[in-house]
Amino acid sequence: MHNELIVIDGLQYSNWSREIFLQLQQGGVTMVHATLAYHEQIRETLGRFAQWNRLFEQHGDLIMPIKSATDIRRAKACGKVGIMLGAQNCSPIEDDIGMVEVMRELGLMVMQLTYNNQSLLACGCYEKEDSGVTRFGRQVIREMNRVGMLVDMSHSGERSTLEAIELSSRPIVISHANPASFHAAKRNKSDRVLRALAESGGLLGFSLYPFHLHNGSDCSLELFCDMIARTAELMGVEHIGLGSDLCQQQPQQVLEWMRNGRWSKELDYGEGSASNAEWPRPLSWFRDSRDFPNLTAGLQARGFSNDEVARIMGLNWLRILEEGLLPQTA
């Protein structure tokens, strides 16, 4: 069954190479949402776009850029891996509302309003107090809705997330996180958030990052699929998908960049700790993108129908992108 599916991974941040693109293709992945920036500001973000332009030029036989839901169907039809670019933070727009459309034109299709910390737009999930979406944040959500850039609240605080769901005229996503009821972590989400997300038509992408899982790197496929089944009951099976958070072959310094950017003089360990400062050990049944068929099999084994499996593996993401990426001006 797996090869017939449209498979969408709602987030990866790997040290991209031909080898990794081939793994995605072998794993039957139709499209991956690839992180372009964590703390990169405007100029640096353009440099990232330029890097991707080179990758598209060099590996055009294998990958293609995704700027609409139609592109995803095109990628499936020609057997290429679609790459949709997004930012995990709002640094690519700095303090300039005009940069939302500029970045969208360059192909930034998704943007998180915050990455763990307070941003100019909203509050991150690691701050002590969350005062909600800011004045600038309201303007940016409206502009993102207008130009067709998806709002992602994966790393945001509870109140900011609830407000963003309310403020956005289009469904939003939490591209990579799990229910806090499955594993208590600052990055995982309360039932209240998940319910509000589903009610507004949004989507949760389940994370396979060990720090977001019960039993961490030893979480079993059965346990993971059981979490999906319980979340389907809470949110409805139309509102869930995948967001693996796979970070392959990245050196330690990239992990430190993700965690510390330029904001801290001391090392912040993010979801890790001083005694556990490195990349977590991957799951035995999800080492890289070649293991996506394991998820299809796991969901089938857990009792999901073929139709439900197809939704969770990609069609729900496709629907959200169909609704979310079309500019209102078009």
Place this chain on the structure above:
Amino acid sequence: MHNELIVIDGLQYSNWSREIFLQLQQGGVTMVHATLAYHEQIRETLGRFAQWNRLFEQHGDLIMPIKSATDIRRAKACGKVGIMLGAQNCSPIEDDIGMVEVMRELGLMVMQLTYNNQSLLACGCYEKEDSGVTRFGRQVIREMNRVGMLVDMSHSGERSTLEAIELSSRPIVISHANPASFHAAKRNKSDRVLRALAESGGLLGFSLYPFHLHNGSDCSLELFCDMIARTAELMGVEHIGLGSDLCQQQPQQVLEWMRNGRWSKELDYGEGSASNAEWPRPLSWFRDSRDFPNLTAGLQARGFSNDEVARIMGLNWLRILEEGLLPQTA
């Protein structure tokens, strides 16, 4: 006849407003190549794009962005004024070859390799010595050819221009200048350059900027059309068009920005002089874009056939853009 034509103005830099867009529409202009940047670097150029995005949003009933020759026919069909953005200098790519494609994706369709001075790419027409296209310049021309960005040598030196014509795999343009034989000025072009430009399939856009004209602001329509006729004999009628260089309603400080950027502590007067430092007085028969029909009439009166008039007023530009804007990767 004028209203049936596809009219293309190969360069304007005005203080854009609804009033000016209406003038363009009233003058029957199908598309204008609008200058986005003179000395603006990457971040500043993005700000200019953002300004244009706002103009497109606010005046979408009147103007539309041009990113292909097809867009020009579309603009003609729906009676809107097409706006094609270009840079008069290579500052928008700074020192980064990757920025060529990034800027092209944002809609920078034309770029001059130099603006009067030596640049990282080539030499400007005001330098004492022109050592030709640089190492970086060769890379950039190849990249512009690849992504479909037109090379413009309006403000370049003789040797650099001849080399660019030779190096470019696609026809290039001199979007706004006149033959030096008509009026001796550093910005006007030798017969040698014009012949090489025509032989390579390129195009010269005739300038209506008084500093480029015999008799300056008092140049008559008849004299102007006579120059066109003589250039048609030299280059062939397929290789000429218009590039009015109209700069409407710009304050003196913009003229000083054009001339001085950030490179000079003393005022440089460009084509003017200390005693003639201001914007030149416009031609009586070409005050603004509403006067384009005067050119059509003048060319007819000079004896050009309707077919030739249509070419000069826009079809030659359309042909160059058809050949020049399509990415090689598409």
